[in-house]
Amino acid sequence: MLKFSLIFMFMNSIIMPTVTHPLFLGLLIILQTIMVSIITRLMSSSSWLPLTMFLVVVGGLMVIFMYSTSITSNNIFTKNNITKYFLFTIMIIPLNKEFSIYFFKDTLCTLDNFNKEFFKMFSEVNWASSVFMFYYLLMALLMLIKMINLTKGPMRKKY
Template identity: 25%
Template sequence: MLMLPSALIISITFLFIFMWHPMSITILIIFQAMIIAVNLYTCTQTSWFTYILLMAFLSGMMIIFAYISSIVPNETMTKMSTLMLSSLVMMLIILLLLVIMSPDPLFFFSLFLDPSHFPNSTSISVFKIFNTKTNSMAMMLITYLLIVLIMSVKLTSISHGPLRTKK
């Protein structure tokens, strides 16, 4: 089950090496974030945790993209090179082979429609995240996000910053 998202993540990482335009890099990072969110949902069976993480990550990516696009001069995207095109075709072939060679090819598509894959109660799904094995990781993540939030609030102001308007 986790082989398809892992293959997608590896192939997108391989494509990321050959990208140089900020728009294409941003698109690849957004796709990778969505694949990781789906992968996290299949592991934890909690949609709200995955949704909050994805929204926080994508909002940070939007801020970084706005900053980078204001710094980088307007450049047009060139046509794909043969290496990128061949790696994209190879990625699609690998995905097709993974779906065809799986015991149940429709399993990937029926996963979202089958009610047995959804958690039965909210308390059980929350317990999966904050159990004793992952408690230290969750506390470290919460502390890190709090520190980053405080730092970003302290560093930004309306009158100063890279995205200020010129008078």
């Protein structure tokens, strides 16, 4: 899993400089953030750091997304030659012999560690605090929906 994530991050890093549309660039940044969070989770014993990092980055990207959609709402998405970069990355994978040999072994080893961490997080000791946290987030979501006036329409102005 770790090697697959690294190869996927390499592919995203190659594609990013060629992208001209801000929405596609935002999608690539979100995918890169997901891969960094997965790698951080696989290398650390705690899942809180990758979760916090992911939520902060995605929160910032949502603000950037709202700003960029209000500016570039009518731009046409032009298809660059991204497929050649994708094919280049696919051709690199078989060259790495370790990737094909140890891919499934690496996945099975991290699966056991994931199950242990998951059961620690939702054990009987932490059950009450987890339920309180879920309830608190649900209430915050419902209050936010109630505060937003849905009759006003979209956030951007129509001229």
